[in-house]
Amino acid sequence: MTAVAKLKDIWVHYEGVTALESVNLNVEEKDFIGIIGPNGGGKSTLLKVMLGLVEPSKGKVEILGLPPKKNAHKIGYVAQYRNFDRNFPINVWDVVLMGRLRHAGLLRGYGKEDFKAAAEALERVDMLDLKNRHISELSGGQQQRVLIARALVTQPKLLLLDEPMSNVDSAIQKGFYDLLAELNEQMAIIMVSHDISAVSLYVKKVACLNKKLYYHGTGQITAEDLEATYQCPVELIAHGAPHRVLREHPR
Amino acid sequence: MIELLQYQFIQNALIAGLLSSIACGVIGSFVVVKRMVSISGGIAHASFGGIGLGYLLGFNPVAGALAFSLGSALVMGTVSRKTRLSADTSIGVLWATGMAMGVIFIGLAPGYAPDLFSYLFGSILTVPRSDIILMGIIDGVILLVVFMFFKEFSALSFDEEFTRILGVPSFALYLVLLCLIALTVVVLIRAVGIVLVIALITIPAAIAYQFTRSLKKMMLAAVIMGMLFTTAGLWLSYQLDIASGATIILVSAASLFISTGYVKVKNRYRHESFE
Numbered sequence: 001m002t003a004v005a006k007l008k009d010i011w012v013h014y015e016g017v018t019a020l021e022s023v024n025l026n027v028e029e030k031d032f033i034g035i036i037g038p039n040g041g042g043k044s045t046l047l048k049v050m051l052g053l054v055e056p057s058k059g060k061v062e063i064l065g066l067p068p069k070k071n072a073h074k075i076g077y078v079a080q081y082r083n084f085d086r087n088f089p090i091n092v093w094d095v096v097l098m099g100r101l102r103h104a105g106l107l108r109g110y111g112k113e114d115f116k117a118a119a120e121a122l123e124r125v126d127m128l129d130l131k132n133r134h135i136s137e138l139s140g141g142q143q144q145r146v147l148i149a150r151a152l153v154t155q156p157k158l159l160l161l162d163e164p165m166s167n168v169d170s171a172i173q174k175g176f177y178d179l180l181a182e183l184n185e186q187m188a189i190i191m192v193s194h195d196i197s198a199v200s201l202y203v204k205k206v207a208c209l210n211k212k213l214y215y216h217g218t219g220q221i222t223a224e225d226l227e228a229t230y231q232c233p234v235e236l237i238a239h240g241a242p243h244r245v246l247r248e249h250p251r
Numbered sequence: 252m253i254e255l256l257q258y259q260f261i262q263n264a265l266i267a268g269l270l271s272s273i274a275c276g277v278i279g280s281f282v283v284v285k286r287m288v289s290i291s292g293g294i295a296h297a298s299f300g301g302i303g304l305g306y307l308l309g310f311n312p313v314a315g316a317l318a319f320s321l322g323s324a325l326v327m328g329t330v331s332r333k334t335r336l337s338a339d340t341s342i343g344v345l346w347a348t349g350m351a352m353g354v355i356f357i358g359l360a361p362g363y364a365p366d367l368f369s370y371l372f373g374s375i376l377t378v379p380r381s382d383i384i385l386m387g388i389i390d391g392v393i394l395l396v397v398f399m400f401f402k403e404f405s406a407l408s409f410d411e412e413f414t415r416i417l418g419v420p421s422f423a424l425y426l427v428l429l430c431l432i433a434l435t436v437v438v439l440i441r442a443v444g445i446v447l448v449i450a451l452i453t454i455p456a457a458i459a460y461q462f463t464r465s466l467k468k469m470m471l472a473a474v475i476m477g478m479l480f481t482t483a484g485l486w487l488s489y490q491l492d493i494a495s496g497a498t499i500i501l502v503s504a505a506s507l508f509i510s511t512g513y514v515k516v517k518n519r520y521r522h523e524s525f526e
Contacts, residue, residue: 051416073418083410089460089469090283090409098406104290106397134464156514 002065003028004158004188005050010059019045020056021211027158030164031188034199037209043192044080046209050190051077052138064157073102075157076151077185080162082143086136092146093131099153104248121149126177140167141176152183158184161191177202255489260376263493264485267378270386271451271479273444274435280455280470281428283437285408288453288516290327290429293342295436295448296450297349302370302445303356312370313382316440320433328429330419332422361386373444373496375485381384393431393438404428405466419455443496454503455480480506 005027012020014151019042027033037043047053052068063071099121100114122128125145135143144167151159161180165173180189181202192197199206207215282291290436301319305312323345329357331338352462357367358430369377397404403424406414432452459472491498 007254053412053415069418072416075416077410077413077416083412087460088409089464089466090405091464094405094465095409098409098413099417100404100412101402101419103408103447104402106419110402 001171003062004031004064006060007046007049009039010046010049010056010061012042012049012054013057014045014126018047018211020213021061021208023213025213026140027188027190029157029188030184030186031190032184032202032204033188033190034203034206035190035192035209035213036194036196036206037190039194041210043194043209044162046213047077047190047192048160050160051075057076064169069080071117073154074156074158076148076154076156076159077166078144078147078151078159078161078168080192081096082147086133088135089136091131092133092135092138093118093134095146096131099150101233102182103108103154117155118149121152122146124152124183129187141172144176145179147177158203159185159187159189160205163193164191165193165195191204211236261485261489262382263378263383264375266383266498267375267386267442267487269478270383271363271439272455272481273390275451276455276459276471276472276474277393277397277470277526278431278435278476280450280459280466280473281408282432282452283402283456283460284466284469285428287429287432288340288461289450290324290331290392291432291436292318292449293346294324294433295428295440295445296346298433298436298440299370299445300349300352300356302440303353304362306360307356313385313437313440314372317433317437320432320436321347324429324433325426328426343386355421369444371444371446373442373447373492375442375481375499378441382441386441389438390435391398392432395479395487396427396431400424400427407425408466427521434467443499447496447500449501450503451477451480454500454507458507461510461514476506477503 003026005025006021007025010020010023011018023042023046025046030067035043035046045054050055050063050068050072052061052072061068064074065071095119097114099108100110100117103117104110104114119131122131125148127142127145127149130138130142135146138146144164148159148161148164164180165176168176180191183189189203191199191203205215207213256265282288298316298320301315302312302315303315303376304319305315327338327341329343330336346421352449366377368374401482403414403419403421406419407421407424407428411421411425415426435452436445436448439451455473455477456469458476459469463469463472480503484502485495487493487502488495488498
């Protein structure tokens with residue numbers, strides 16, 4: 001079985017600054033990996049390497065057995081910042097259809113199959129009844145759902161989420177994580193976040209990234225890992241449910 | 252107004268205005284939503300080099316403008332995407348370089364270049380039939396290419412990074428879009444001139460942007476508005492005996508000012524009625 005994503009000894013240098021240092025990562029089917037780390041630790045860069053948007057200075061990346069340039073379109077990606085203009089003249093439906101751009105092909109309009117995929121993706125994120133809304137009429141959380149639907153519309157095997165909760169009200173974050181858990185039944189998910197406690201509650205595996213990736217393949221992060229990542233003492237708070245990620249610690 | 256239409260030059264001017272509005276409304280909508288206003292300004296000014304070359308070597312200056320605007324579009328697009336120079340820098344450099352080349356070429360050309368001013372500020376009242384035919388052909392090319400790649404151009408304008416991840420040839424498509432801007436510039440040079448091109452590309456689309464919710468409707472609204480502005484500007488300039496290109500721009504700018512004010516007031520009213 002080919003791994004969903006395989007990164008081997010990845011180095012990235014940006015204008016003389018090292019962003020990633022010898023990163024190794026194996027993503028298998030139905031993994032749910034949370035990547036945490038400080039700002040500037042290379043979290044977004046790591047995702048962009050997988051997407052083929054950043055060329056590593058050294059190392060090898062494989063997405064479903066092929067280099068990202070060949071296979072990045074099989075990844076669903078939700079970027080950290082909204083790259084688009086909120087007032088862009090476009091509605092929910094057309095944003096989601098955009099995910100089918102490659103499937104539809106050049107010189108052809110979107111077809112039946114594309115419409116069906118878009119409707120299904122919107123249904124999954126519970127946004128189908130708002131499909132005719134203009135994007136400026138949506139809340140931050142609804143916009144995020146639309147972007148997830150756009151990522152889902154190609155039925156990806158891997159979903160990459162860069163700080164997905166930054167525009168979502170904390171009140172509805174739980175619903176969001178439930179959605180991700182549901183999606184995880186069909187695809188591997190990598191979620192980048194700076195919110196350690198939230199990540200630790202919902203993901204199956206945690207990795208810490210600060211140029212180097214500290215990855216264990218199990219759900220437990222230790223205080224030592226976090227200290228190595230953040231280079232300062234970090235206080236761990238253990239959440240009980242649904243599964244323990246952080247070990248118990250004396251109060 | 253009706254008796255004015257008997258004159259061939261007025262007819263030509265009106266047709267030139269309408270043909271300009273089509274290119275402006277369609278391409279201007281992409282320019283506004285993808286924020287390519289300054290790159291369009293760069294392409295327009297760089298085309299002056301081609302006009303100068305036409306004078307120097309004795310071929311149609313509009314053909315020179317076409318070559319220079321397409322060339323500068325490709326260079327600016329490539330530099331902004333493939334080198335570490337920002338788009339901003341390459342625009343500024345080509346903008347001035349094109350103008351400088353135009354000045355030198357015209358200086359070297361024998362004799363005096365009488366209608367230089369008309370290329371800088373337009374002279375819609377002296378547009379010859381041959382130029383109208385050329386404008387019509389270019390309009391056709393623009394509409395055809397936009398029709399062929401509409402979904403790609405929309406995606407590119409909305410979120411370019413995403414189209415790159417999908418593996419759609421986004422860089423090539425971006426260059427094609429810039430070439431369409433270059434063609435639009437050439438269509439407009441006769442009507443409003445190099446210096447004023449940018450206003451006619453931007454203003455009708457900017458007004459449409461405030462009132463429409465889909466790119467297609469935005470384009471349609473921008474085309475109609477461009478037609479109104481060019482016709483009204485033409486009529487007004489004739490009545491007041493003032494420069495036509497500049498009048499068209501001022502009519503457009505005044506409309507943008509009014510529509511923006513209207514949107515502001517309407518939004519405030521809407522907010523107040525909520526409270």
